[in-house]
Amino acid sequence: MxxxxxxxxxxxxxxxxxxxxxxxxxxxxxxxxxxxxxxxxxxxxxxxxxxxxxxxxxxxxxxxxxxxTAEQITETTILLYAIPGGRNTMEQIRKTSAEKGKITLTAPDGTISTAKYQRWTIWGNTLGEEKIRLEQEFPNAKYSLIHAEKKVFGVFNDSVFEPRDDARVSFENQIYRGLDGLLRYKENESTLELMGREKYMGVEYFMIDVTDKGGRKTRYFVSVKTFRVMMLDYEENGSKYRRKFYDYNYAQGILVPYITALWIDDKLREEISVGTITFGQKVDEGLFAAN
Known part of the structure; x- marks a missing residue:
């Protein structure tokens, strides 16, 4: 009722x-x-x-x-991201997802490269059980990174390879330190801690620290006015990371940021622009196989 x-x-x-x-x-x-x-x-x-x-x-x-409390704020955010039933709606609609768009990368020397990408996902009970395939097509190369069975591997020309550590960690951070790190905190048995409020460029945020079972700590900045996650921070190997979320819109009842940007030590390194995203379509399990 x-x-x-x-x-x-x-x-x-x-x-x-x-x-x-x-x-x-x-x-x-x-x-x-x-x-x-x-x-x-x-x-x-x-x-x-x-x-x-x-x-x-x-x-x-x-x-x-x-x-x-941190839990009340987070639960309200979850409800906002999946209307009308929150996590129940999220699980029902996001059983599978297929996404296409563009990635722009900026190297430390200033070189800019762009790639078309496709991402397929099959929902898991936890993020560790999620099956994800990210296919990136650059002008001179095309390869995929796959997260399945709690491990990451790559596929190039139908051959499996082990990604470099930096590529693997970057891919894992998109998963475990993305929006779902907050939205799925309960399934992942993560802990929440409200760190107060902060104003940034005139906007007031709740600051919520999420620590997952793997020990990853990520700070989420939730708008006091709209309860949307507008950015997140974390530190790794001595560098400071900040990911911002823009151009929010609903797709099949799920709130999606159509543009995300990643800064490393205050320098823009990655921008992802979603072209299309659909939920509930059939996704071939073979996309996540290592053979």
């Missing part, structure tokens, strides 16, 4: 109103289990005949938002 009410509420509002409703949900309606959330009469703010009630309601929302 709560899901039905939530669906009707979302359909009745403009997208910006949805964001504000979700802020309210984060403060007062996220359960400890984090499975469902429902609106609680935010439309009452629109009644001019009750100004005192409106003021009191706003104050109550702010107080509860100020006291929100």
């Amino acid at each position: 709560l899901i039905d009410l939530w669906r009707k509420f979302l359909l009745s509002l403009h997208l910006r109103s949805i964001f504000m409703a979700l802020v309210f949900v984060a403060a007062v309606s996220v359960s400890a289990a984090g499975q469902n959330a429902a609106p609680s009469g935010g439309s009452g703010d629109k009644k001019p005949e009750q100004p005192s009630g409106k003021s009191s309601n706003k104050s109550s929302k702010k107080d509860k938002l100020d006291n929100a």
Whole structure:
């Protein structure tokens, strides 16, 4: 029943109103289990005949938002990224995914290279069980990196090879230190820690540290206003990494950043632009085989 009410509420509002409703949900309606959330009469703010009630309601929302926990904030974010059912909707829709787009890489010497890419994914119960194939086609080479059975290997001209350590780690970081590192924290048995708030270029963020079972710690910056993840930070081998997410849009009910950019030590090194993404289509298991 709560899901039905939530669906009707979302359909009745403009997208910006949805964001504000979700802020309210984060403060007062996220359960400890984090499975469902429902609106609680935010439309009452629109009644001019009750100004005192409106003021009191706003104050109550702010107080509860100020006291929100890392789990409440994260569960609200999950709900936003997969409307209307959060992680249940995410699992149902993202059973498989197929994505095409363009990657632009900038080398330390300033050389820029571009590649077309395709990414196929089969949902796993955890990120470690996820099957992912990333195929990159450069002007002079075409190869794939595959994550399956909790390991990474490459395929070039139908031959399997072991990727360089830097290529393997970069690929793994896209998986374990990407959006799903936060959105799937519960399945991955990761820990959450709210590190307070920070303003960056006029935008206020919740800072949430996620530490997975492999010991990877990633800091996610969640907009206080929209509950979207706008960037993330982590450190590795003495370098500081920052990945930013832009051009958000919904695809089949899943919120997708169509542009992501990676900075290493304050220098732009990678930009990924999604052309198309579809969920639920048949994906051949053979794409992830090592033979």
